[in-house]
Amino acid sequence: MTGDLMQLARVHGPGDVRLDDVPIPQPGAGEAIVRVAACGICGSDLGFIAQGGMGGGEPLAEPLPIGHEFAGEVVAVGPGVEGVAPGLRVAVNPDDGYIGGGGPEGAMAPYIRITGAKVGETLFPLADHVDYAEAALAEPLSVGLHALRILDVQAHHKVAVLGAGPIGLCTVAMLRHLGCRDIAIFDRVESRLERARALGAGLAVNVAEESLPDALARYHGEGVRFGTRFAETDMFIDCAGSEAAFKDVIAIAKYRARIAIVALYKKPAAVDLWKMMANEILVTGSIAVDRKAEFAEALTMVAKGEQDLSPLISHHMDFARFNEALDLAANSDLSAKVMLTFPETAA
Structure with missing residues (x-):
């Protein structure tokens, strides 16, 4: 994938969100690359777009990547990553690195770099029967x-x-x-x-x-x-x-x-x-920026199937329909959680 490009959703200013062509990330030391399979649209994503940033009032120094409710498959790992190998299905806790919330990475893209790739902290393995969209609900x-x-x-x-x-x-x-x-x-x-x-x-x-x-x-x-x-x-x-x-x-x-x-x-x-x-x-x-235990507990609940969570997700939409999905997520009369999905070989 070296040298290839992908589309990444980034906020450029108030009401200005774009799918920018950026290089597909490569793993460095302590990092993993995850192929995103599902990413939920959060109200904070819509807020970042409307405000043109994190809400502090300062103009963006550089475009802001968005997307933090996601799950997918590890496709590459860098040196020093233990217990993680390509093919591992995971949900990702976005807290470390502020993924999609002010950090340099965002999950509204086919691939994402996970810094500090560690099981039980950033990466949470999925049982084989757990659907990626349901796993993305852990966030x-x-x-x-x-x-x-x-x-x-x-x-x-x-x-x-x-x-x-x-x-x-x-x-x-x-x-x-x-x-x-x-x-x-x-x-x-x-x-x-x-x-x-x-x-x-x-x-x-x-x-x-x-x-x-x-x-x-x-x-x-x-x-x-x-x-x-x-x-x-x-x-x-x-x-x-x-x-x-x-x-x-x-x-x-x-x-x-x-x-x-x-x-x-x-x-x-x-x-x-x-x-x-x-x-x-x-x-x-309650801002939930240090909730590894809660993330694990929520994912365990999902895996056990103790509740029917289908009412949470109102729509599954391909990433190719990104702008349509945003409009739908902003319409409270028509939607609950809108889940973006990605083909297995997207770029």
């Missing part, structure tokens, strides 16, 4: 699981998920994996709420039809503290990034409720600090 599933681990969610907890996009849906799947049953989820898109029900949410509410506080009080139970109603919800996972929804959560949260913010807020949000103080509400962020 968003581990994002949800990371937030749940930060909050120490247990099976008996009553949990609310804000937003039924791909991360919200993956969070529902991981809540079921942890044994939770009292799961409520909120969105405005009925097709996504249907997917949440299929994944095991006990209550899926369109907030255009019923408010979050009313629905939670009805589903999880309610009480009164300091003259104000609260819901008996233990944990909230914010995958929506809506200031209005977050205000509803703070308004209805009970004493010592816990909240994890997974969503990407695009501007500062007002918070009722008196409510947080008076009810000792714990709010934490």
Whole structure:
């Protein structure tokens, strides 16, 4: 493959994403080359494209490669790589090297260089029966699981998920994996709420039809503290990034409720600090950049087939239809997770 070119999706500026012709990577010391078989389109990918970069406001010094939810086959290894050989089927944890998130490599391409190629850290071998597209779900599933681990969610907890996009849906799947049953989820898109029900949410509410506080009080139970109603919800996972929804959560949260913010807020949000103080509400962020254990656990869940994860993936689209796939992924009424697929000998 030396000297051959491939197409790599890179962001050049706001709204400007291109499939650039770049050399097919070659492995150096400690590196492996993976032929990408499937790569999911993440909301952060769409955000990078819209913003023209990582969101810090600075113009790009060079084009930004995207794509971080992926699986494929090792095709070459460099010196010093142990326990990895061509032909190994893997899912890749993108944290090391910030793959598709500010680093020099992106997985929306037929091949990708993996630095620090090591089993159990960057490379996670796949059982023969695991489909590449399902394996690529290990990344968003581990994002949800990371937030749940930060909050120490247990099976008996009553949990609310804000937003039924791909991360919200993956969070529902991981809540079921942890044994939770009292799961409520909120969105405005009925097709996504249907997917949440299929994944095991006990209550899926369109907030255009019923408010979050009313629905939670009805589903999880309610009480009164300091003259104000609260819901008996233990944990909230914010995958929506809506200031209005977050205000509803703070308004209805009970004493010592816990909240994890997974969503990407695009501007500062007002918070009722008196409510947080008076009810000792714990709010934490969750960015999932150090989650090797969660990645492995999510992939093990996928391999065991303990849940039907088919509702998570709405479309499989060939990389040749890249722009069409992006448009589809941006349409919440039509899609959940859009999975790019690659032919075995793409370049």
